[in-house]
Amino acid sequence: MGDEHDPGRFLRACRRQPVDRTPVWFMRQAGRSLPEYRRARGNGDILEAATHPELVTELTLQPLRRYAVDAAILFSDIMVPLRAIGCPVRIVPDVGPVLDHPLGGAADIERLRPLEPEADIPSVIEAVTLVTRALEGRGIPLIGFAGAPFTVACYLVEGKPSRTFARVKSLMHTEPSTWQILADRLADIACAFLSAQVRAGARAVQLFDSWAGWLTPADYERFVLPVTARVLSELRALDVPTILFGVGTGELLALMASAGPDVVGIDWRVPIDVARSRLGANTAVQGNLDPAICLAPWEVVAAETRRVLQSAGTAPGHIFNLGHGVLPDTDPGILAAVADLVHQEGRSGASVAERDGIPAEGPDGAGGHQREARP
Amino acid sequence: MGDEHDPGRFLRACRRQPVDRTPVWFMRQAGRSLPEYRRARGNGDILEAATHPELVTELTLQPLRRYAVDAAILFSDIMVPLRAIGCPVRIVPDVGPVLDHPLGGAADIERLRPLEPEADIPSVIEAVTLVTRALEGRGIPLIGFAGAPFTVACYLVEGKPSRTFARVKSLMHTEPSTWQILADRLADIACAFLSAQVRAGARAVQLFDSWAGWLTPADYERFVLPVTARVLSELRALDVPTILFGVGTGELLALMASAGPDVVGIDWRVPIDVARSRLGANTAVQGNLDPAICLAPWEVVAAETRRVLQSAGTAPGHIFNLGHGVLPDTDPGILAAVADLVHQEGRSGASVAERDGIPAEGPDGAGGHQREARP
Numbered sequence: 001m002g003d004e005h006d007p008g009r010f011l012r013a014c015r016r017q018p019v020d021r022t023p024v025w026f027m028r029q030a031g032r033s034l035p036e037y038r039r040a041r042g043n044g045d046i047l048e049a050a051t052h053p054e055l056v057t058e059l060t061l062q063p064l065r066r067y068a069v070d071a072a073i074l075f076s077d078i079m080v081p082l083r084a085i086g087c088p089v090r091i092v093p094d095v096g097p098v099l100d101h102p103l104g105g106a107a108d109i110e111r112l113r114p115l116e117p118e119a120d121i122p123s124v125i126e127a128v129t130l131v132t133r134a135l136e137g138r139g140i141p142l143i144g145f146a147g148a149p150f151t152v153a154c155y156l157v158e159g160k161p162s163r164t165f166a167r168v169k170s171l172m173h174t175e176p177s178t179w180q181i182l183a184d185r186l187a188d189i190a191c192a193f194l195s196a197q198v199r200a201g202a203r204a205v206q207l208f209d210s211w212a213g214w215l216t217p218a219d220y221e222r223f224v225l226p227v228t229a230r231v232l233s234e235l236r237a238l239d240v241p242t243i244l245f246g247v248g249t250g251e252l253l254a255l256m257a258s259a260g261p262d263v264v265g266i267d268w269r270v271p272i273d274v275a276r277s278r279l280g281a282n283t284a285v286q287g288n289l290d291p292a293i294c295l296a297p298w299e300v301v302a303a304e305t306r307r308v309l310q311s312a313g314t315a316p317g318h319i320f321n322l323g324h325g326v327l328p329d330t331d332p333g334i335l336a337a338v339a340d341l342v343h344q345e346g347r348s349g350a351s352v353a354e355r356d357g358i359p360a361e362g363p364d365g366a367g368g369h370q371r372e373a374r375p
Numbered sequence: 376m377g378d379e380h381d382p383g384r385f386l387r388a389c390r391r392q393p394v395d396r397t398p399v400w401f402m403r404q405a406g407r408s409l410p411e412y413r414r415a416r417g418n419g420d421i422l423e424a425a426t427h428p429e430l431v432t433e434l435t436l437q438p439l440r441r442y443a444v445d446a447a448i449l450f451s452d453i454m455v456p457l458r459a460i461g462c463p464v465r466i467v468p469d470v471g472p473v474l475d476h477p478l479g480g481a482a483d484i485e486r487l488r489p490l491e492p493e494a495d496i497p498s499v500i501e502a503v504t505l506v507t508r509a510l511e512g513r514g515i516p517l518i519g520f521a522g523a524p525f526t527v528a529c530y531l532v533e534g535k536p537s538r539t540f541a542r543v544k545s546l547m548h549t550e551p552s553t554w555q556i557l558a559d560r561l562a563d564i565a566c567a568f569l570s571a572q573v574r575a576g577a578r579a580v581q582l583f584d585s586w587a588g589w590l591t592p593a594d595y596e597r598f599v600l601p602v603t604a605r606v607l608s609e610l611r612a613l614d615v616p617t618i619l620f621g622v623g624t625g626e627l628l629a630l631m632a633s634a635g636p637d638v639v640g641i642d643w644r645v646p647i648d649v650a651r652s653r654l655g656a657n658t659a660v661q662g663n664l665d666p667a668i669c670l671a672p673w674e675v676v677a678a679e680t681r682r683v684l685q686s687a688g689t690a691p692g693h694i695f696n697l698g699h700g701v702l703p704d705t706d707p708g709i710l711a712a713v714a715d716l717v718h719q720e721g722r723s724g725a726s727v728a729e730r731d732g733i734p735a736e737g738p739d740g741a742g743g744h745q746r747e748a749r750p
Binding site: 164165166167169170173174213214216217218248250251268269270271274290291292293295296297300303304307327329 | 539540541542544545548549588589591592593623625626643644645646649665666667668670671672675678679682702704
């Protein structure tokens with residue numbers, strides 16, 4: 001795939017530097033929508049699977065054989081470090097993270113000890129090492145990731161995926177000092193988890209604060225922004241770009257940018273031009289094709305992909321992605337075609353000379369990057 | 376409760392006219408959080424329950440015995456008119472509306488015949504008549520409601536509550552003319568359902584487009600706004616205020632205002648001052664206390680209630696409400712205290728003289744409107 005992959009396209013866009021073409025990757029690109037993923041992983045526990053370095057390496061690399069994406073993302077789960085320190089969390093298929101005994105108070109929180117990566121997650125470190133070795137010379141960086149304190153706390157305090165987050169919101173307001181201890185411990189775990197991934201070869205990190213958008217801006221600012229800013233500040237020493245992502249965060253974007261990430265990832269609700277105006281000029285933006293649209297026929301997906309590119313415009317600092325993770329029923333051929341279309345037509349951060357150098361392609365979006373896996 | 380209830384406080388606020396105190400009601404105030412509701416209704420099918428006029432009257436009036444709310448809302452369900460025209464929809468407890476055979480194509484949509492209120496929903500008409508008779512002289516108007524075309528279509532096309540709305544989004548984009556027929560039929564049903572409620576005595580109507588906020592602004596503008604505007608336009612002849620409500624609609628507010636409602640109801644994500652700036656000066660706003668906050672202790676709820684009132688300010692045109700329906704575990708005493716606090720401290724649309732006429736109350740929020748049901 002040689003010339004399709006500029007070594008630094010993704011990393012440069014994170015830092016709002018010029019690129020030849022808009023970079024692209026897909027949240028959950030390594031996952032259930034790929035038949036080879038289902039074959040390789042079977043039905044076992046996902047947190048257990050994440051402890052097998054060869055399997056993690058295979059699952060992380062699988063999407064790169066199908067899609068001309070500009071970054072790999074480690075196959076893992078935001079609950080991996082929690083399980084590693086003895087938190088009895090399970091991932092229930094079609095449900096999500098479940099704790100039979102949700103965190104109730106200060107004593108439960110005391111048991112969340114610091115993560116010691118070498119001792120606790122040696123298999124993750126080994127997997128990152130194997131993946132980065134496999135990617136060497138291909139110019140595709142690996143993104144490491146972790147759950148942000150608030151989103152991890154949601155699962156720990158609610159005990160299961162919630163639609164209201166009433167328990168965690170109540171904890172914040174009624175026991176702010178307990179909340180602070182919990183958030184600080186989860187921040188330390190996220191920092192240790194991400195640092196270990198970067199030391200082993202990851203070249204960027206994404207902090208998933210998926211449910212932050214369920215908070216009012218006032219609650220986000222008071223209870224979540226400070227601890228998020230601390231995580232991002234500690235990561236700065238690693239000298240890799242940081243991405244802060246959440247769903248439904250339209251009203252939080254200026255606050256999220258003030259937390260100090262290089263990139264803010266947005267869902268499909270906010271047009272990119274609107275997001276840019278709220279984020280300000282110092283933060284790149286990642287997104288934001290509606291993953292549900294990817295279940296529609298190609299003409300629809302192509303039109304919506306073009307709408308995203310148009311909204312992103314030519315200013316630097318756009319990384320194309322979905323607005324949330326790939327849905328399980330997604331046709332991998334559609335995502336392959338999206339990646340190609342983004343490379344053909346995405347102009348965010350491309351200089352005029354580079355834009356002129358890209359040959360015009362037909363409107364069918366299949367372009368010149370056909371690969372065998374496309375149905 | 377005599378002097379607590381200004382006859383026109385709610386209706387005047389809908390039209391952005393001066394009021395003595397900020398009016399308040401709660402979405403799903405008639406519902407599962409009330410023990411007397413559970414006793415009266417039992418475990419039967421909710422769509423069946425909605426066909427018993429005496430039961431509907433009792434359930435609609437129950438919250439008025441507990442809360443000093445400024446409006447009643449009919450106990451019903453957005454699927455009532457669909458069931459009435461023969462659509463085999465069921466409400467599954469803890470799940471929501473389910474169709475064993477979701478609407479697949481044009482032939483299914485053909486079967487959605489027009490609603491003929493006198494023949495199809497005589498019990499709803501009788502219930503509205505009974506409720507309005509019971510409210511006579513109490514100065515509390517009844518709000519009628521219906522599901523908006525998009526939100527009803529979500530259930531019909533997905534076959535169950537969805538988190539992605541992938542099928543309905545795909546239908547819009549791939550078969551826009553089929554979508555248009557479906558949306559138009561559901562619009563006609565909503566108009567007929569609401570008109571019947573108004574003719575029987577309802578003095579305002581709320582159109583629930585609960586899931587509109589899951590659409591991109593572009594999709595909302597193209598596929599949902601025109602049919603929503605048509606419904607609101609047809610309702611204008613009824614000469615009652617109209618409220619358009621949805622969750623997660625921050626990016627849609629200007630479009631929703633352009634559909635022509637008197638009031639737009641918002642969830643807790645958008646501060647009211649921000650919402651007002653997007654809605655413009657000609658649309659009132661309803662909301663927006665986070666219903667999850669109502670599960671916290673009173674001091675927290677009081678502080679958050681005050682934050683909403685402060686964000687609403689003194690400009691006319693604010694109706695206090697939750698940002699979504701009352702959660703089942705909510706303590707009714709908390710909602711009673713919220714209503715009282717809003718009346719004591721809510722100044723949206725109040726003239727200076729009226730404001731000065733309101734006696735100062737203690738900060739505990741319990742105020743002078745204690746009623747026996749408060750625990």
